[in-house]
Amino acid sequence: MDVASIGLIEDEDILLDLASLAISHLDHENIDIGPYLRALEEIENRVCHEGQSAFLPEERAAVLSRVLHSELGFVGDADGYDSPANADFIAVLDRKRGLPIALSILYVAMARRAGWGAYVLNLPGHVLVQVGERSPVVIDPFAGGGLVPERKIAAICRAYLGEEGDAFRLNVFRMSNRDVLARLLNNQAVRAENGSDPHRALIVYQRITQIAPAVLDAWQRLARLQLAFNDVASARASLFAMSEVAPDKKTRDRIMDAFEALGSIRPASP
Numbered sequence: 001m002d003v004a005s006i007g008l009i010e011d012e013d014i015l016l017d018l019a020s021l022a023i024s025h026l027d028h029e030n031i032d033i034g035p036y037l038r039a040l041e042e043i044e045n046r047v048c049h050e051g052q053s054a055f056l057p058e059e060r061a062a063v064l065s066r067v068l069h070s071e072l073g074f075v076g077d078a079d080g081y082d083s084p085a086n087a088d089f090i091a092v093l094d095r096k097r098g099l100p101i102a103l104s105i106l107y108v109a110m111a112r113r114a115g116w117g118a119y120v121l122n123l124p125g126h127v128l129v130q131v132g133e134r135s136p137v138v139i140d141p142f143a144g145g146g147l148v149p150e151r152k153i154a155a156i157c158r159a160y161l162g163e164e165g166d167a168f169r170l171n172v173f174r175m176s177n178r179d180v181l182a183r184l185l186n187n188q189a190v191r192a193e194n195g196s197d198p199h200r201a202l203i204v205y206q207r208i209t210q211i212a213p214a215v216l217d218a219w220q221r222l223a224r225l226q227l228a229f230n231d232v233a234s235a236r237a238s239l240f241a242m243s244e245v246a247p248d249k250k251t252r253d254r255i256m257d258a259f260e261a262l263g264s265i266r267p268a269s270p
Helices: 016-025 034-050 057-071 089-095 100-113 150-161 177-194 198-211 216-228 232-244 249-262
Strands: 118-123 126-131 137-140
Touching (some): 016 034, 016 100, 016 177, 034 100, 057 100, 057 126, 100 126, 216 232, 216 249
């Protein structure tokens, strides 16, 4: 998948694992991507084979956990959680360790390759995976794909949605494919900033704005870094682009105020 095309195609046409692999390949241009494509196909074949008689959501969830965790060893990297490798899809496939969002991409992608409904859920405090449409189950890829108790999910739904919330309103927490990719990249950017690598962070925020242009926070952080690098023109361009995708007039006016303020700033002499 061409990374430049991700921001242009319909969200439902994005294949999460292939898109994540293409994005990761930008940082590993000397690596042959072929073996990773074949590895994903091999995982698909194993899931499809073991899932032939899996019809209920809990049965399909068990197949995903058995193949990806028990057989292949994918699990969350609790010890090195803040390692940049945990948000790098190629590194995740190599190390079989990763962040919740990276592992969730793998689980959801494999479920969809098998023809099963699956979604990444942005529940408060954690990223999880929903398997199934009717009577769905929720699993935690970071914890080996184990089932998350329904009572816990119901409690989260009630806390977020009020007394009418229940475990069957998980659609509220479903992330779009584009937002999933932006979440993965944002983890890379945050780790770059925390590691005092603003140049790397700037590159990653640029990728987010290319892939998910409606994510306002990425434009704002990109403009902040561009300004820190004394690139006033690029910062203004980012703010203007941000205003173009702002959801309402109040937000748009606030962005344009910042845009106009930057117009009076002259780049500092080198």
